[in-house]
Every structure is written in C-alpha cells, then in structure tokens.
Amino acid sequence: MDRDRILLTPGPLTTTLRTKLAMLHDWGSWDADFIAVTASVRRRLLAIVHGQDSHVVVPLQGSGTFSVEAAVATVVPKDGHVLVLDNGAYCKRASKLTQMMGRRCSVLPFPEDEPVSAAALEARLITEPSISHVVLIHCETGAGVLNPLAAVAEVCQRHGRGLLVDAMSSFAALPIDAREIRFDALVAASGKCLEGVPGMGFVFIRKAVIEACAGRSQSLAMDLHDQFEYMEKTGQWRFTPPTHVVVALSEAIAQFEEEGGQTARLTRYQDNCKTLIDGLSALGLKPFLAAEHQAPIIVTFHAPDHPAYDFKRFYDAVKARGFMLYPGKLTQVETFRVGCIGAIGRIEMQQAVAAVADAMRELGLTRQAA
Numbered sequence: 001m002d003r004d005r006i007l008l009t010p011g012p013l014t015t016t017l018r019t020k021l022a023m024l025h026d027w028g029s030w031d032a033d034f035i036a037v038t039a040s041v042r043r044r045l046l047a048i049v050h051g052q053d054s055h056v057v058v059p060l061q062g063s064g065t066f067s068v069e070a071a072v073a074t075v076v077p078k079d080g081h082v083l084v085l086d087n088g089a090y091c092k093r094a095s096k097l098t099q100m101m102g103r104r105c106s107v108l109p110f111p112e113d114e115p116v117s118a119a120a121l122e123a124r125l126i127t128e129p130s131i132s133h134v135v136l137i138h139c140e141t142g143a144g145v146l147n148p149l150a151a152v153a154e155v156c157q158r159h160g161r162g163l164l165v166d167a168m169s170s171f172a173a174l175p176i177d178a179r180e181i182r183f184d185a186l187v188a189a190s191g192k193c194l195e196g197v198p199g200m201g202f203v204f205i206r207k208a209v210i211e212a213c214a215g216r217s218q219s220l221a222m223d224l225h226d227q228f229e230y231m232e233k234t235g236q237w238r239f240t241p242p243t244h245v246v247v248a249l250s251e252a253i254a255q256f257e258e259e260g261g262q263t264a265r266l267t268r269y270q271d272n273c274k275t276l277i278d279g280l281s282a283l284g285l286k287p288f289l290a291a292e293h294q295a296p297i298i299v300t301f302h303a304p305d306h307p308a309y310d311f312k313r314f315y316d317a318v319k320a321r322g323f324m325l326y327p328g329k330l331t332q333v334e335t336f337r338v339g340c341i342g343a344i345g346r347i348e349m350q351q352a353v354a355a356v357a358d359a360m361r362e363l364g365l366t367r368q369a370a
C-alpha cells in the first residue's frame with residue numbers, strides 16, 4: 001500500500017495532503033515571511049475562541065504537555081495552590097506536572113466514567129480558601145468524557161479563583177467562547193482538532209493576568225511570559241521555532257475556516273462518532289461511556305468479551321486493513337479506543353467499521369462469549 005493508513009487516534013491524526021504539502025519548504029525563523037505566518041496563526045487562533053479583546057495567545061514549541069506544564073509554571077504563583085478536577089489519565093498527568101513545578105497541588109477525584117461536578121468543586125472551594133487555581137481537562141481523552149467547562153468556569157469566577165483549562169482534544173471542535181466563559185489560561189495544540197501536525201502548543205492567557213506572570217516560571221524554555229514579551233517585541237519565537245509545523249498549522253487553519261469553522265468541524269466529528277458507535281455496536285462491541293457523557297472526540301469500547309481477544313493481535317489485524325486503533329487507558333477494565341477526529345469523514349468511519357468486522361472474523365472473535 002502506498003497510501004498512509006488512517007489514524008483513529010487522538011493525535012497525531014490523519015491530515016490532508018494540502019497540510020502535508022505545506023511542509024515542503026524551508027523558512028528562516030527571523031525572516032519577515034515567517035514572522036507574518038506566526039502573526040497570522042496567532043490572530044486566527046484568538047478568533048476561534050473570540051478572545052481578541054480579553055486574551056493573548058502564546059505559542060510554544062513541543063507537544064501539548066509542554067504547554068500545559070508551561071501554563072501552570074507561568075500563570076500560577078510559586079505560593080499558589082492548585083486543585084485538579086480528576087476524572088482520568090490526563091488529569092493525573094496535570095496534577096503530576098503541577099507538583100513537579102513545585103506548586104501545592106490538591107486533587108478532587110471523580111469516577112472515570114462520569115464528568116467532574118461543578119457542585120462538588122464549589123463545596124471544596126468554600127471549605128478550602130487557600131485554593132488559588134483550578135485545573136480542568138475539558139475533554140478527558142483517557143475515557144473520552146466531556147467535562148462541564150461552562151459550569152466549572154462560572155463557579156471559579158463566582159469564588160474568585162483562577163481557572164486553567166486543558167482543552168487539548170476539544171479546542172476547535174467543541175464550542176469555547178472567551179466572551180462567555182472566563183478562564184485565566186486555556187491550552188491546546190497543533191496536532192489535534194485543528195488537524196495540523198504535532199509539534200507546538202499554544203496557550204490563551206487572560207490579558208488581566210499576563211502582566212503579573214513575569215518571573216514566575218522556574219523554567220527558561222517554558223516561560224510563556226518571556227515568550228510573549230519577545231514575540232510582541234520582535235514577532236519572532238524566542239528559540240528555534242518548529243517552522244514546518246507552524247506553516248502546516250497555518251494551512252490547516254485555512255481549511256478549518258473554509259470548512260465552516262468550529263460548528264462545521266463539530267458536525268463532522270459528531271457524524272464520525274455516530275457512524276463509529278452505530279457500526280461497532282452492531283458488531284456487539286459496547287461503548288464504555290453512557291451516551292450523555294461521551295464527547296465526539298474519542299470513543300472507548302469494551303474489548304470483545306471473548307477468550308481469544310488480545311489487543312496486539314486485534315490492532316495488527318485492523319492495521320493490516322488500513323486503520324490504526326488506540327489502546328485503552330483505563331486501569332480497571334480491558335478496553336480499546338477509537339478516535340473520531342482528523343481529516344476523515346463518514347466514508348472512512350464506515351470503512352473502519354468494516355475493517356474491525358473483518359478483523360474480528362479473522363481472529364474468531366465474532367461470536368461473543370456467554
């Protein structure tokens with residue numbers, strides 16, 4: 001096969017040929033042409049969350065986690081106290097990196113098959129006034145749960161606490177409007193729902209907050225305030241930018257806008273998600289989450305209830321048919337995950353369902369054990 005396989009993963013994901021072709025050029029990082037690309041990307045990113053009046057956006061080299069870590073280190077004062085609303089693996093990563101950044105960190109745990117609760121957050125904020133910032137993962141990619149961003153933001157605002165949102169797997173697909181939802185920082189990356197390639201993150205920081213962030217980060221490379229100041233002054237990135245990633249993101253954003261922006265992308269992903277769940281359910285595979293908690297980003301399925309099931313063999317059989325699945329990330333139950341995001345539509349999802357059906361037949365998994 002000389003075609004790439006379809007990535008049914010939460011990033012990196014399948015990109016268009018047009019996005020890939022954008023990477024066939026060399027760019028000087030200090031050159032006016034590249035400075036213009038960076039400025040245009042930043043302007044269009046801000047527009048996606050309607051944050052032109054309230055927020056700045058600071059891009060950062062690295063995978064998405066680099067930007068989450070940088071946001072915590074830049075926005076939370078050294079004597080701050082962070083509360084992480086935890087319903088999954090990416091929440092646990094956020095609390096680990098918060099601790100490693102030397103910030104006091106508490107965790108409010110929730111079951112991994114349910115959204116976090118704004119009411120439980122409010123009760124905790126009332127009893128623990130030292131909490132200065134709350135961390136929310138918008139879509140918990142571990143199981144695929146959609147968390148209640150608007151309700152959590154409202155509680156944080158009413159109680160005068162800062163809010164940091166990891167919107168990595170939701171940004172550009174699920175609606176986020178900075179004019180209605182108050183957050184201090186919101187983090188996303190190039191290689192998720194914008195359908196760029198991986199290699200950079202970006203953090204929206206509230207204008208009222210960014211000035212106070214000077215000198216907070218204990219990291220040189222990941223100091224978003226420094227990156228912001230330098231970029232405002234020179235138009236350049238502080239250190240070598242991922243030039244090919246930036247130009248690919250610019251091309252990916254152009255296609256996002258042509259498609260019809262966030263609402264069109266959400267519609268396509270919802271259709272992908274429905275095609276997937278309907279198709280695999282007909283094969284006897286059960287989604288792990290109740291439908292009302294499921295974000296249209298990534299779906300966790302229970303593994304086939306059959307003694308012959310082995311993820312690696314299943315993965316290889318589906319891969320041989322042109323589709324890449326994703327392992328489960330739950331500790332208690334045997335699962336696998338299937339992404340609904342990327343430059344794919346209903347046809348690819350139908351083909352993916354057919355590939356899974358065929359793989360199950362080959363591996364003798366079609367008859368479910370009693």
Ligand SMILES: *Cc1c(COP(=O)(O)O)cnc(C)c1O
Pocket residue numbers: 010011063064065066068090137139140141166167168169189
């Ligand atoms: C993808 C993702 C990240 C970032 O992961 P990286 O591997 O560092 O790119 C962070 N949070 C969530 C919720 C994600 O889906």
